């Protein structure tokens with residue numbers, strides 16, 4: 865379970881490896897999953913980040 869960084873609603877992700885942009889079902893903001901594998905704990909840290917419209921290009 866993740867939290868939308870824009871509207872703070874809960875988002876259920878089916879695939880925590882999928883980093884392609886998707887829209888929050890609540891606020892329609894484009895989000896993408898950011899995976900940080902460089903943590904010393906060994907566990908992958910995942911976070912949602914808001915995608916700038918400019919980054920999306922042609923959709």
Ligand SMILES: [Zn+2]
Nearest residue numbers: 868871888891
């Ligand atoms: Zn949202």
